[in-house]
Each structure stands twice: as C-alpha cells, then as structure tokens.
Amino acid sequence: MEFSDKLIEKLSKAKNVAVLKGAGVSAESGVPTFRDPGGIWEKFRPEELANFEAFMRDPDFVWSWYQHRREIMRDVTPNAGHYALAEMENLFENFDLITQNIDNLHFRAGSRNVTELHGNIERNFCIKCRHFAGEIDITEKKVLKCEKCGGLVRPDVVWFGEMLPMEALRHAEEAAANADVFFSIGTSAEVYPAAMLPVIAKRAGAYSVEINLNRTAISYELDETLTGKSGQILSELVNKIKEAGK
Numbered sequence: 001m002e003f004s005d006k007l008i009e010k011l012s013k014a015k016n017v018a019v020l021k022g023a024g025v026s027a028e029s030g031v032p033t034f035r036d037p038g039g040i041w042e043k044f045r046p047e048e049l050a051n052f053e054a055f056m057r058d059p060d061f062v063w064s065w066y067q068h069r070r071e072i073m074r075d076v077t078p079n080a081g082h083y084a085l086a087e088m089e090n091l092f093e094n095f096d097l098i099t100q101n102i103d104n105l106h107f108r109a110g111s112r113n114v115t116e117l118h119g120n121i122e123r124n125f126c127i128k129c130r131h132f133a134g135e136i137d138i139t140e141k142k143v144l145k146c147e148k149c150g151g152l153v154r155p156d157v158v159w160f161g162e163m164l165p166m167e168a169l170r171h172a173e174e175a176a177a178n179a180d181v182f183f184s185i186g187t188s189a190e191v192y193p194a195a196m197l198p199v200i201a202k203r204a205g206a207y208s209v210e211i212n213l214n215r216t217a218i219s220y221e222l223d224e225t226l227t228g229k230s231g232q233i234l235s236e237l238v239n240k241i242k243e244a245g246k
C-alpha cells in the first residue's frame with residue numbers, strides 16, 4: 001500500500017494519536033462482523049438478541065448465544081492488526097485505542113491503554129444486585145443465577161437502547177478532541193455514539209483516516225480512506241512510521 005506523504009508527515013509529528021476500532025479488526029482472526037454479508041445481524045435480528053427485553057423474554061436463548069460467541073473468541077488469536085495497534089502504543093506520546101469490540105483480542109496482543117465502549121464479554125453481572133460473577137463455565141447453555149441473590153446474570157456488554165459506560169465515553173470523546181491523527185478502523189460507523197468520534201476528531205482539527213474494506217457512512221467527512229484489510233495495512237503503516245524515524 002502506498003501511503004500519502006501527508007499522512008506520514010502528520011504521523012511523524014503527532015503526539016496524540018487515537019483509534020476507534022470495530023469488528024472488522026477482529027475479522028481476520030475469524031470473529032464474524034455484524035453488518036457484512038454473512039455477518040451476525042444477517043442471521044439474527046438485534047431486537048431478538050441484544051437488548052434487555054429480549055433477555056427477560058428468553059434468558060436462556062440470549063445467554064446461550066453469548067456463550068456461543070465466547071466459545072468462538074476462546075478459540076481465536078489476535079491477528080497482525082491487533083499486534084500493529086499494540087506496537088503503535090509505543091510510538092506516540094499518547095495513544096488511545098478505543099474499541100467497540102467486546103472480545104479481549106487487543107489485550108491479548110499487548111495493548112494496554114484500551115477504552116472499551118461496549119463492555120467486555122468476559123464479565124457478567126447480576127441484574128438484581130449488580131454483583132459480578134467470577135469465572136464461568138462457558139459451555140453451560142442455561143442462564144447463570146447470581147450466587148448472592150439468585151437473580152439472573154447477564155453479560156457486561158452494552159445492548160441496544162442502553163447507555164454506554166459514562167467514563168469510557170467521556171475519555172473517548174476527550175481523546176478524539178485532542179488527537180493530532182485519528183483512525184477509524186474496521187467499523188461501519190453506523191452505531192452511535194461511537195460513530196461520532198471520528199467526526200469529533202476531524203472537526204477539532206485531527207487528520208482523520210479510515211481503514212476499511214469499503215467506504216462507509218462517514219468516509220466523506222474524513223481526510224483519507226485506505227481500502228483493504230486492516231491487518232495488512234496496519235503492519236505496513238507501522239513499518240513506515242518507524243522508517244520515518246519514530
């Protein structure tokens with residue numbers, strides 16, 4: 001991939017770099033995305049699964065679907081994109097990785113400064129007393145009951161209609177507003193408020209770059225779209241940044 005001189009120059013001067021990433025970054029690890037052909041929302045309707053009412057209507061069904069996703073995530077490994085993002089953390093004074101993914105692959109690749117906007121599938125809490133469950137058996141398809149009060153236990157992920165964790169969102173907005181360069185990677189940028197972040201960054205003066213297989217709903221607002229697989233583009237980009245003397 002040919003990178004523009006402008007991008008490399010911006011990156012070689014940048015102090016604050018932030019990234020919003022989505023399901024596309026984990027696609028090369030074998031985790032299905034949501035909105036691509038064959039993606040999760042083609043097989044299931046979000047309203048049947050990813051909301052509180054659906055959970056109350058049929059807790060075992062929703063729980064077993066998350067258990068199934070946990071099994072997928074247990075069996076996959078980080079890809080070149082995750083490793084490149086972990087490396088980028090060492091190349092800039094401030095590097096914020098803001099993720100919509102709930103899959104932990106970024107931590108497994110070595111990233112440390114990660115802001116999770118949509119929760120984390122490894123955590124579970126009781127809807128009645130908010131007690132967090134310890135380690136769980138991910139093969140058990142029946143919904144877990146709270147060890148303290150017997151209430152239903154749900155995954156600590158953000159469902160449709162729910163608020164994002166306030167502190168994570170506040171931090172992400174601040175990182176976007178302060179970024180010299182902002183990347184939006186492997187996300188369709190259709191789910192708000194996350195999709196607002198690249199635009200916040202752009203309007204606050206960041207050089208804004210998208211990495212995706214295709215153009216997205218927000219491409220026209222940004223400075224560049226690099227089309228291709230994030231794993232490959234990010235590895236090449238890291239090499240280029242290092243060559244430029246970072």
Ligand code: OAD
Pocket residue numbers: 021022023024025027028033034035036039050100101118158159160185186187188189190191211212213214216228229230231
């Ligand atoms: P989507 O499935 O909406 O979008 C995935 C994006 O990744 C698409 O734009 C693809 O073109 C792109 N893509 C796929 N493979 C890629 C690759 N190898 N390299 C680069 N890009 C690639 O996923 P998200 O934008 O993450 O929310 O979805 C946002 C939210 O919607 C998710 O966090 C989830 C879902 O409902 C919750 O669960 C709260």
Ligand code: ZN
Pocket residue numbers: 126127128129130131146147148149150151
């Ligand atoms: Zn409880």
